[in-house]
Amino acid sequence: MSKPEYVEIVEKVFDKTKQKKTEEFKYIGKSIIKWDAIDKITGKAWFTADLKKLFQNAVFVYSVRTKYAHAWIMKIDVTDAAKYPGVLKVITANDIPGINDVGYVIPDQPLLAYKKVRYIGDTVALIVAESMENAREAAELVSVEYEPLEVILDPLKIVEWGGLREKEHTLIHEERGSDVVSRYKIRTGDVKKAFEEAAVVVENEYRTPMQEHAYLEPEAALAIPQPDGGVTIYAKTQCPFDTRKAVAQVLGLPFNKVRVIVPPLGGGFGGAEDVGNEIAAKAALAALLTKRPAFLVHTREESIIGHSKRHPMIARYKHAATRDGRLLAVEAEIILDTGAYASLGPFVGWRAIVHSTGPYKVPNAKIDLAVVYTNKVYAGAFRGFGNPQVTFAVERQMDLLAEELGMDPVELRLKNILRNGDRTVHGQLLDHGVGLEEALLKAVEAINWYERRKLYSQQKGTIRRGIGIALMYHGNSIGAEGADFSSATIIIQRDGSIVFRTGLTDMGQGAIQGLVNIIAETLGVPPSYIRVEWPDTASTPDAGPTVASRSTVMGGNATLVAAYKLRQRLNKLAAELLGCDPDNIVINAPDVYCKNDPRLKITWQELVEQSFWKGVPLQEFGYFRAPPAEWDEETGQGAPYMHYTFGAIISDVEVDLETGVVRVREAVTAYDIGRVINRVGAEHHAVGGYIQGMGYALMEDLYYAPDGRVYNTNLSTYHIPTGLDIPEKIKSIWVEAGFRRGPYGAKGLGEPSIVAIAPSIANAVAHALGSKEANKDINRIPLTPDYVYSVIKKHGLLKK
Numbered sequence: 001m002s003k004p005e006y007v008e009i010v011e012k013v014f015d016k017t018k019q020k021k022t023e024e025f026k027y028i029g030k031s032i033i034k035w036d037a038i039d040k041i042t043g044k045a046w047f048t049a050d051l052k053k054l055f056q057n058a059v060f061v062y063s064v065r066t067k068y069a070h071a072w073i074m075k076i077d078v079t080d081a082a083k084y085p086g087v088l089k090v091i092t093a094n095d096i097p098g099i100n101d102v103g104y105v106i107p108d109q110p111l112l113a114y115k116k117v118r119y120i121g122d123t124v125a126l127i128v129a130e131s132m133e134n135a136r137e138a139a140e141l142v143s144v145e146y147e148p149l150e151v152i153l154d155p156l157k158i159v160e161w162g163g164l165r166e167k168e169h170t171l172i173h174e175e176r177g178s179d180v181v182s183r184y185k186i187r188t189g190d191v192k193k194a195f196e197e198a199a200v201v202v203e204n205e206y207r208t209p210m211q212e213h214a215y216l217e218p219e220a221a222l223a224i225p226q227p228d229g230g231v232t233i234y235a236k237t238q239c240p241f242d243t244r245k246a247v248a249q250v251l252g253l254p255f256n257k258v259r260v261i262v263p264p265l266g267g268g269f270g271g272a273e274d275v276g277n278e279i280a281a282k283a284a285l286a287a288l289l290t291k292r293p294a295f296l297v298h299t300r301e302e303s304i305i306g307h308s309k310r311h312p313m314i315a316r317y318k319h320a321a322t323r324d325g326r327l328l329a330v331e332a333e334i335i336l337d338t339g340a341y342a343s344l345g346p347f348v349g350w351r352a353i354v355h356s357t358g359p360y361k362v363p364n365a366k367i368d369l370a371v372v373y374t375n376k377v378y379a380g381a382f383r384g385f386g387n388p389q390v391t392f393a394v395e396r397q398m399d400l401l402a403e404e405l406g407m408d409p410v411e412l413r414l415k416n417i418l419r420n421g422d423r424t425v426h427g428q429l430l431d432h433g434v435g436l437e438e439a440l441l442k443a444v445e446a447i448n449w450y451e452r453r454k455l456y457s458q459q460k461g462t463i464r465r466g467i468g469i470a471l472m473y474h475g476n477s478i479g480a481e482g483a484d485f486s487s488a489t490i491i492i493q494r495d496g497s498i499v500f501r502t503g504l505t506d507m508g509q510g511a512i513q514g515l516v517n518i519i520a521e522t523l524g525v526p527p528s529y530i531r532v533e534w535p536d537t538a539s540t541p542d543a544g545p546t547v548a549s550r551s552t553v554m555g556g557n558a559t560l561v562a563a564y565k566l567r568q569r570l571n572k573l574a575a576e577l578l579g580c581d582p583d584n585i586v587i588n589a590p591d592v593y594c595k596n597d598p599r600l601k602i603t604w605q606e607l608v609e610q611s612f613w614k615g616v617p618l619q620e621f622g623y624f625r626a627p628p629a630e631w632d633e634e635t636g637q638g639a640p641y642m643h644y645t646f647g648a649i650i651s652d653v654e655v656d657l658e659t660g661v662v663r664v665r666e667a668v669t670a671y672d673i674g675r676v677i678n679r680v681g682a683e684h685h686a687v688g689g690y691i692q693g694m695g696y697a698l699m700e701d702l703y704y705a706p707d708g709r710v711y712n713t714n715l716s717t718y719h720i721p722t723g724l725d726i727p728e729k730i731k732s733i734w735v736e737a738g739f740r741r742g743p744y745g746a747k748g749l750g751e752p753s754i755v756a757i758a759p760s761i762a763n764a765v766a767h768a769l770g771s772k773e774a775n776k777d778i779n780r781i782p783l784t785p786d787y788v789y790s791v792i793k794k795h796g797l798l799k800k
Contacts, residue, residue, distance in 0.1 A: 006561045006624045007741065013522075013560060014740050022676065026588075027520040027527060028744055029676040034513045035532055036264065036506065048220040048236050048263050049297050055224065058293040059088055061286045062135035063302070064125040064142045066117040069375040069708020070172065071146040073115055078125060081141040086134030088290050090142070091126040095289060098252030102281055104242075104274045104380065106181075108173060109341040111250055111281050117146070118172055119340035119375050120708050121305040128286045128294065151375045151708045155314060155337045158372040164333055172340065172373045179373040181338055182346040184353040186425060186636030189364030194329035198320035202400040206317065206393040207780040208758075209701035210337070211310035211382060214720045215507075217266025219307060220297040221279040223287035230257030231284045237276025238268045238505050239545035244537045246277035247284050255537075258284070262535040268507030269692070270381030273547055274343045275307035301713040308343050308380030309702065311336040311371075313352075313389035319397045320364075325407050327416045329364035330357045330425075334390065336371045336379075343380030345371045347481045352386030354426070354640045358394035359436055359473035360416040362425040367636070375708045381547060383689070387474055387755045388696065395470040395759035396779060399766060403775060408453065409469055409763065410444055417471065418646075426631075428639040433747075435672030435737030436646035440471065442733045443648040443670040452652065456767060462657045462798070465665070466768025469650045472756035475641030476748040477550035480629035486554035487541040490519060490562045492618035496589070496605040498523075498530045503543035504555045505535050509750050510681030511551030515559045517677055518743055522563035523570070524587030525604065541621065549645065549748025552677055554624060556743035562622025569616050574607055627741075643739045645752040646672040649690075649760040652727075655768040657798050660789025662698055662765055663725075670733035674747035685753040686732035693757020695721045697781050771795050 003011075022029040039045040052058060064081075078090040093100050093114035103109040113122045125142050129135035150170040152158065158179050159166055172179050195201060221235040230253060237243045240260040248258045260280065265272060279296055286294035298306060313336055320329040336352060338345030349371040356367045402412040418424065420434045444450070449467065456465045478484040489501040500519060506512040512532055520527045533540065543555055571582040578585070578601070580594035593601030602610075611618050630638035652666040669686045676682050699719040703711040712718040738745035758781050765788065766778040774795045780787070792798060 009561050009564050010557050010624065010743065011740055013564065014738070014745050017744055018738050025521060027517045029679055031679045032513065032517060032527055034510055034680065035516050035527065040264070045264050047217055047266055048222060048234050051222050051234050051263065052295050055222065055293040058222065058295045059128050059130065059286060059290055060132040060135050061282055061294050061296040062127045062132060062139055063123040063282065064127060064139045066113065066120065066122045066124055068117055068146050068148055069120045069151045070149040071117050072149065073113060073117060073124065073144060074147055075145040076124060077143040081127060081138040084134065084138035084141055086130040087127060087138045088130065089128040091128065091285060091289060096250060096285065098250045100250070102246050102250065102278045103341060104277065104343050105346050106342050108176065111278060119377055120710060121377055126282055126286060128290055151706065153374055153376055153704055153708065155335050155372045155374055158374065159335060159370050161316060161333060164335065164368055164370040172375060181342045181371040181373060182349050184350055184369045184636065186353060186356065186365050186367040188425060188427070188635065188637065189329070191329050191331055191364045191366040194364040195320045198328050199323040200321050200401065200404050201318060202397060202404055203316070203318035204397065204400065204776055204779050206315045206396060208313045208389045208392055209782055210312045210376065210379065211696050211700050212304055212702060212718055213267070213269045213271035213382060214715065214718070215267025215269060215271060218298040218300060218303040219275055219279045221283035222293065222295050223283035224293045225287045225291050228257065230259070231287055232259040232261065233280045233284050234261050234263055235276055235280040236265055236272050237262055237280060238272045238507060238547060239276065240505065240535045240537050241503055241542045242545055243277050243280050247281045250281040251284060251288060259536070259538045262505050265505060265507035269383045270385065270547065271307050272507060273381040273545065300715060304713045304718065305377055305710050308378050310382035311338060311345065311348055311379040311386065311389065315390070315393045317393050317397050319401050321401055321405065325405050325412045325415045327360055327362055330362050331366045332356060334367070334369040336369065336386065337374050337376065338371050339374055339376040339378035341378040343378050345379060348386040350481060351475070352390050353636060354475060355387045355473065356390045357425045358391060359418050359471050359646060361418060361422055365425050376704065377702065377710065383692065384751050384754045385548065388758060391470065391472050391755050392759045392762065392781065395756065396762060399763045400775060403772060410449060413440065413471055418473070426640060427637045433643055433674060433737045433739040434646060435735035436471065436473065439646055439670035439672050439733070439735045440648040442735065443650050443668045446731055446733060447650050447652065447666070447668045449650065457770065464655045464657060464768040464770065465652065466655060466764040466766070467650065467652045468760050468763025468767055469648065470756035470760035470763060472647045472752060473644045474549065474752040474755055475644055476553050477548050477626055477641065479641040480631040484544065484554065484626040486543045486550070486558040486624055488515070488543060488555060488558040488562050488622045489541055490566060490620050492566065492608055494608065494612055496529065496608045498525065500530050500532050501540040502555055503535050503540045504551050505546045510678055510684060511750065513681055514552045514678035515555055518556050518559050519563045522560060522567055525589040529589065549751040552746055553742050553748050554626065556677065556746060557624035558622040560622070560743045561624055562620040566618065566620045570607060570611070573611060573614065573616050577602060577610060642741060643747060645747045645749060647752055647756055649756040651760040651764045653761060653764040653768060655765055655788065657792050660785035660792060662783055662788060664694055664727040664761060666729045667727050668731045668733065670735060671749060671752065672735035672737045673749045674739045674742050675736050675745035676734050677744065677746045682734065682749055683732050685749045687730050689753025690730050690757050691721050691726055693754040694761060697758035697761040697783060699782050699784060701782055769797055771797055
């Protein structure tokens, strides 16, 4: 069966350029100023909330939230609120013309609660008023009669160890008949026999926290009713086409009457994936019912209780190995807490099970995972998407195993890592593009691992240094989660300038600059020639969601296909005009000339003008679809992703034994991303991902009262790293192993850059404590001063 044309183009470009070094490219891999950076730092860029100034007659929308985390709704009375001065409309579930649901994967999340509330952020009504002050004051007058139910915050009240069977409990989602959202497993080899024959077995329980995205820009949406009964929405969302679908469902409208436009985002990290649908639907509903533009923006407190978080995990792991350190088997039970609603929980759970044994050769495995409901804030997409949780457990296990075997942690990993020609735990053959060993060795060399490891093992005193390593791999794009495609449009204008359209969003991560670099390199024009338009469901092609480290890979492939087709046409025309072979044409705008005789030349603008006169189309649509993923639900075998990003992280920390305070002093990140497309973006991801992962490791968590209220609802009590917490040095190293079906060989980095940070820090802390007994207690994050000090005190480390 022949390959699709788009695959042939991507592979052809890779084969032609795979031997090229970075210095041989003009734009790929170079440090280029991000396309919108100047506008953002000078304040010229408009974010969603800035658009409010264009609509002076806009009404304000405010969400009335429940006072109970779990209760039946007996009655909602909005009479007094509707009479409050400035109030135009109080909206309840009865006013929704379409389907009252914004569940992302399964239909379990009402836009407006009407029978039951399941967490403290549930919305029971919307106040639409002339001012936000009017709306907030009127919200206090909405009277809701509740019948409180048991609040369940512990997932171990839902399922139990030893098979993850569901317990008897007060159901949170009685309509489903179960509070287990989804289950996944891996079965390969003979686990029982492997453990019986093992020389060494280590096991432990691990816990990871609920993490808040803490992006700069809280959620916002502005909806404008249209004369034809439709609506145009400007919204903070990572996925404009998914948001259009959700809003159309709520309003009962066809897609062509719902237009979603996405201004620049002030951060996303996955958090703008699901809640974007909710805020857009609320604003759109208010706009259609009042026939006026409607504006909604969250405070930080509303944002923290109102949008999804990283799934907390509880897991039990057991590893078996031979005396010389070869892994024999992994057995694990993993519980992910998805909070009140599924959101993307089923997909997060699936990605977690895929990565649940780490980037190692594991011949025997028995892994079970359950995603369960609780009455916490719902969990959804967050950078890493289930992988940071399981990687924390796996990489702590590897260090425990190394200690038990008396091996250096690096040597144990080198003995077991995946290389070209190996198969993953799912049986997937990795025939090329595996740069993990090179990344590991480069990281070890960069930080003088062996010297520091030895030095720190001999130290005394109350301030101790430690060094730790963690490895990771991360499947690029959606994989078996669903249809995986992307598209892009490139339009060369008559003056030679270029318009680029994609449905992918730029939330500050810089991925769109990578696509600009691909266009520039392929067409031979400076990036300054290219204008990126805002994603707009009425004009930009559906590129799939901006998630899963797929922008550079999938969006990049679609962009490359479009640019390649245009370049072929331009080469052919230029060859006719200059009298040389199309393969001999060089475009280095503003110059276009024959390689073997540079005197034969025209300008870029002349070439474009001639294209118009001679009927050569200068608009091109690019499309790419990933090969179908393979996954057996009963065994966890198959090929879940088309390729993987690999990485090695080393952290050097300082632990104060008298206070338990941990400070990261230095770090090295080494990633195999196939080919560096956007160097500035890659460097920022390596550093930014490390800092966000450091917050996950040392300080971030959401704390709940027994009744389900969140204690730390703003950034004065929810702690994230500041400039004073950042390590003095974070060194980024790049390995370019290349992947044949990535644009110029590239793989993704956005999500992988956080995956192995926390375990590298935890392993370093365990090394600093220097106690085999204490090592096992570094089994949860965040490693706050009080927790670390409790470990120090428990094992009497201050006395040693």
